[in-house]
Every structure is written in C-alpha cells, then in structure tokens.
Amino acid sequence: MDVELMLKVYPFFLKAAWVTIQLSVLTTILGLICGSLGAAARLSRLRILRIVGAAYVSFIRGTPALIQLFILYFGGPQVGIQLDAFEAGVIGLGVNIGAYMTETIRGAIIAIDKGQAEAARTLGMSRYQSMRYVILPQAARLMIRPLGVNINALIKGTALVAAISVIELTYTAQRYIGSTYKPFEMFFISGVLYMIIIYVTGRGIAWLDRRARIV
Amino acid sequence: MGLDFSVIPKYLDVVMMGAVWTVAITVAAALLSFFGGIVFAVIALYAPKFVRLPFRAFEWLFMGTPLLLQLFLIYFGLVQIGIDLPAFVAGVIGLGLHFAVYNSELIQTAILAVDKGQMEAARTLGLSRGQALKKVVVPQAVRDVIPPIGNNMIALLKDSALVSVIGVSELTLSAQLAIGRTYRPFEFYVLAAVFYYIINLGMEAVLRRIERKVQAAR
Numbered sequence: 001m002d003v004e005l006m007l008k009v010y011p012f013f014l015k016a017a018w019v020t021i022q023l024s025v026l027t028t029i030l031g032l033i034c035g036s037l038g039a040a041a042r043l044s045r046l047r048i049l050r051i052v053g054a055a056y057v058s059f060i061r062g063t064p065a066l067i068q069l070f071i072l073y074f075g076g077p078q079v080g081i082q083l084d085a086f087e088a089g090v091i092g093l094g095v096n097i098g099a100y101m102t103e104t105i106r107g108a109i110i111a112i113d114k115g116q117a118e119a120a121r122t123l124g125m126s127r128y129q130s131m132r133y134v135i136l137p138q139a140a141r142l143m144i145r146p147l148g149v150n151i152n153a154l155i156k157g158t159a160l161v162a163a164i165s166v167i168e169l170t171y172t173a174q175r176y177i178g179s180t181y182k183p184f185e186m187f188f189i190s191g192v193l194y195m196i197i198i199y200v201t202g203r204g205i206a207w208l209d210r211r212a213r214i215v
Numbered sequence: 216m217g218l219d220f221s222v223i224p225k226y227l228d229v230v231m232m233g234a235v236w237t238v239a240i241t242v243a244a245a246l247l248s249f250f251g252g253i254v255f256a257v258i259a260l261y262a263p264k265f266v267r268l269p270f271r272a273f274e275w276l277f278m279g280t281p282l283l284l285q286l287f288l289i290y291f292g293l294v295q296i297g298i299d300l301p302a303f304v305a306g307v308i309g310l311g312l313h314f315a316v317y318n319s320e321l322i323q324t325a326i327l328a329v330d331k332g333q334m335e336a337a338r339t340l341g342l343s344r345g346q347a348l349k350k351v352v353v354p355q356a357v358r359d360v361i362p363p364i365g366n367n368m369i370a371l372l373k374d375s376a377l378v379s380v381i382g383v384s385e386l387t388l389s390a391q392l393a394i395g396r397t398y399r400p401f402e403f404y405v406l407a408a409v410f411y412y413i414i415n416l417g418m419e420a421v422l423r424r425i426e427r428k429v430q431a432a433r
Contacts, residue, residue, distance in 0.1 A: 059412065062411070063408040063411045064375075064376035064377075064408075066379075066387065067407055071401060074401070078217065078401040162283060163283075163380055170281055170284045174287050177291050182295075183288050183291040184295075191280045194279060194280045195275075
C-alpha cells in the first residue's frame with residue numbers, strides 16, 4: 001500500500017464524504033416524506049389513491065434506481081425539468097427509497113393488532129383519532145429498525161449519483177483510481193469512510209430503537 | 216425539445232440486444248451469488264479461525280461499501296495485478312460476489328436454525344462432518360431461505376444496470392448508445408425502464424415457480 005499517496009489525497013476524500021453525508025440526510029428526509037405519503041395512499045379508503053400508491057411502489061421497485069436517475073437528470077430537460085446533478089440526485093434517490101419506505105411503513109401499520117383500531121373506534125374516536133393516538137404511536141416503534149435497513153441501503157445507494165458526476169465519495173474514488181492507477185488504496189480510503197458513516201448511522205438507529213421500546 | 220417516441224423503432228433492436236445481455240449477466244451473476252453464498256456461509260461458520268476471521272472482514276467490507284465502488288475496484292484492481300478481464304466477466308464477478316455475501320448472511324442464519332439433531336443423526340449414521348453438511352444440513356437450510364434469496368436476485372437484476380459504468384453493453388449502455396445517436400434521453404431511458412420492468416415481472420414469475428416447487432418438495 002502506498003501510504004504516502006493516501007496521506008496526500010485523503011483530504012479530498014473527506015470533502016467528498018461530506019457531500020455523501022449531505023446527500024444521505026436530504027435523501028432520507030425526502031424518502032420519509034414520500035414513504036409516509038405512499039403508505040397513506042396505499043391504506044386509504046379511496047380506491048384511486050390505493051391504485052396510485054401501488055403503481056408508485058411497483059414501478060419504482062421494478063426498475064433500476066440508476067435508470068430513474070438518468071430519466072430525471074438527462075430526460076428531465078425535455079419535459080421542462082431543469083435540475084443540477086446534486087438536486088437530481090437527491091430527488092431521484094429520495095423518490096426511489098420512498099417506495100421502499102412506503103412498504104416498510106405500511107407493513108408496520110398493518111402489523112398492529114386490528115383489535116386496537118376497533119377498541120379505539122368503540123371508545124368513540126374518529127378514524128383519524130384512532131390512527132393518530134392509537135395505531136401510529138405503536139407502529140412508529142415497529143418501523144424504526146426496518147427503516148434503518150432502508151437508510152443503510154440508501155447510504156450505499158448514494159454512490160449512484162457518481163454516474164451523473166456529483167463529486168461524492170465514489171466519484172472521487174473513481175477519479176483518483178483513473179489518475180493514480182492505485183485502485184486498492186483509493187478503495188480503502190473511500191471504503192473506510194463509507195463504513196464510518198454507516199456504522200455511526202446504525203448506532204444512532206439502534207439507540208432510537210432502544211429508547212422507543214416500551215418495556 | 217419535447218418528446219418524440221417515433222425515434223424508438225429504429226433503435227429497438229439495439230436496445231433489445233442490450234436486454235438480452237442484461238438477462239445473461241443477471242442469470243450468470245445470480246448463479247454465482249447462489250453457489251458462492253453457500254460456500255461463503257460454510258466458510259464463515261466452519262472454517263478454521265485463521266481463515267474465518269479474515270473472511271469475516273472481507274464480508275464486512277463488502278456489506279459496508281457501495282456496489283459501484285466494488286465494481287470499480289474489481290475492474291481496475293484486477294488490471295493492476297495483471298489480470299485483464301473482459302468487462303462482462305468483471306461485471307459478473309462483481310455482481311456475483313456482492314450478492315453472494317448477502318446470500319451468505321441469509322444462509323448462515325438458516326444453517327444455525329437447522330435442528331442440531333439433524334447433524335447428530337447424520338454423524339451417527341456414519342457420515343463425515345463434510346458429508347453431513349453437504350447432504351443433510353445445507354440443503355435444508357437453503358430450502359428455508361429461497362424466498363429472501365429470491366428478493367436478493369430481484370435486487371441483483373436492478374443493480375445489473377451499474378455494470379454499464381464499466382462498459383458492459385447491457386440494457387442501460389445500449390440505451391445510452393441510442394441516445395448518443397438521437398439525443399433523446401427521456402424516450403430511451405423510459406424504454407429501458409419498460410424493458411427492466413418486463414424482465415422483472417418475468418423473473419418474479421420464475422421465482423414464484425421455484426418457491427412453489429421447493430415448498431412441494433418438503
């Protein structure tokens with residue numbers, strides 16, 4: 001291993017890691033918004049909303065994220081959507097992971113015993129109240145861990161935006177592999193940084209999960 | 216610029232050829248990841264410590280970094296140590312290894328969940344440890360995790376789009392080729408998405424059949 005070279009280039013990787021972190025955080029936020037809306041649509045009483053929700057999940061999960069990103073970034077201008085690479089990355093990845101989060105959130109909600117909703121309705125709560133005060137607080141605890149799995153996948157998924165030239169960790173690694181011909185060294189630096197990001201996130205989610213336990 | 220889907224028929228055969236390559240690379244990588252996953256699981260659980268520990272580190276590294284980065288490492292790294300593989304082979308190895316690690320995690324859990332009595336009974340009948348693993352324990356374990364392995368294979372199909380960046384002319388790269396000639400990214404990426412969706416549906420159908428067969432064999 002060429003340690004000298006690694007010491008020389010690592011500041012660029014740190015900068016790139018910061019971009020990866022920004023991408024991850026923004027994508028998580030957008031993903032949670034899309035996921036909540038998607039789950040609400042899929043559980044709605046209105047048939048049309050259920051169909052829209054199911055179509056969203058099916059199309060997004062049935063095609064590669066890379067293609068979705070390309071449609072948005074390269075195809076967008078043809079239909080009047082002009083985005084820079086970073087914006088396209090956040091929106092493309094956020095809408096993509098949102099479809100997976102839709103299923104996670106929906107899964108947690110339907111996992112709550114039916115008797116809970118029935119009991120709440122019997123006590124005179126409206127459908128909204130029973131969801132808001134009885135079902136969701138319980139479901140929220142159930143979804144922390146599986147959403148953590150989604151977020152873990154999302155962090156690794158941010159590497160895709162290298163293909164539309166966002167200067168994040170993978171793009172930086174690729175560029176330095178090309179200019180230094182030292183693939184293992186570059187992989188090592190970026191790999192360690194990815195693993196630190198994923199490890200810290202994982203610990204955070206485990207902490208949240210522990211705090212949310214009732215017993 | 217607007218949309219004009221009438222350019223598609225002229226390049227349809229190029230994109231369809233790409234779809235065929237996508238199916239080929241997916242099937243090859245899926246087989247590698249399935250059998251690789253079994254081998255990895257056995258190594259992770261039963262190999263001597265000096266093999267097991269470095270191997271665990273390798274698994275950890277593969278699960279903690281993006282596939283795209285691994286593809287770059289394999290494609291450029293192998294060249295550096297003097298192995299010049301065609302992009303297709305590098306793509307199959309990269310995808311196959313990546314998903315083999317994920318499959319291995321599933322299979323490890325399943326092996327540990329197989330009743331201990333199975334191993335003991337097999338040993339009592341005179342099978343060696345290796346034979347007992349191969350003929351008794353592993354087949355039962357693998358059968359239990361066919362559905363989640365199937366999910367990994369669906370993910371593999373979609374991630375096969377990534378090998379376009381190392382120059383494998385599969386569906387995504389074929390679409391890019393057509394775009395280079397026509398400057399119509401929206402139309403051709405949507406076309407590629409439609410093809411992926413169809414392949415995905417086909418693959419789900421095949422996986423369901425396999426699952427049913429495995430269930431029936433129990």
